[in-house]
Amino acid sequence: MQMLQDRLFFPQRLTLGVWQLAMVVIMALTVCALVACAGEPAPQTSNDQEAEKPVATVPPQTLTDLQTAARDVLAERLSVSADTLALVSDEEVQWSDAALGCPQEGMMYAQVITPGHRITFSYEGDHYEVHTSMAGDPGPPLNMVSCEGGTAY
Numbered sequence: 465m466q467m468l469q470d471r472l473f474f475p476q477r478l479t480l481g482v483w484q485l486a487m488v489v490i491m492a493l494t495v496c497a498l499v500a501c502a503g504e505p506a507p508q509t510s511n512d513q514e515a516e517k518p519v520a521t522v523p524p525q526t527l528t529d530l531q532t533a534a535r536d537v538l539a540e541r542l543s544v545s546a547d548t549l550a551l552v553s554d555e556e557v558q559w560s561d562a563a564l565g566c567p568q569e570g571m572m573y574a575q576v577i578t579p580g581h582r583i584t585f586s587y588e589g590d591h592y593e594v595h596t597s598m599a600g601d602p603g604p605p606l607n608m609v610s611c612e613g614g615t616a617y
Contacts, residue, residue: 525551534583534594534608541610542587552584552591564595566611580607 527535531554539546559565559578567573580597597607 549585552586554583557582
């Protein structure tokens with residue numbers, strides 16, 4: 465009886481063959497789990513397929529006159545149809561000066577708080593901003609600039 469208790473409570477005395485079998489079972493279960501969790505690989509596309517991809521137009525959006533003007537400025541800069549630009553956001557801002565957050569090298573700007581808008585559009589997954597100044601609500605924009613990373617275009 466003592467020998468049976470030793471085998472049940474002290475597995476280190478089991479033979480090497482039992483441990484090897486246990487390790488093989490554990491490894492097999494691990495491989496099965498990994499195979500079951502693996503997804504299918506993404507389909508590969510050739511460069512020809514990417515080149516033939518049509519330019520997507522965005523669903524019609526109701527834009528204000530200011531947003532439409534900003535979209536036209538950006539479409540001209542990107543040399544794309546305005547219909548391919550989607551409005552992401554339009555926020556009123558107080559620019560710290562007349563540069564509208566996009567100073568151009570060699571230019572001087574009035575150092576006055578300048579009310580305006582930061583209008584963001586998306587095109588092919590990238591976001592682009594147009595910064596505006598306002599003459600006063602509901603006045604027309606005095607200045608509008610396409611701005612990327614603090615650089616005016």
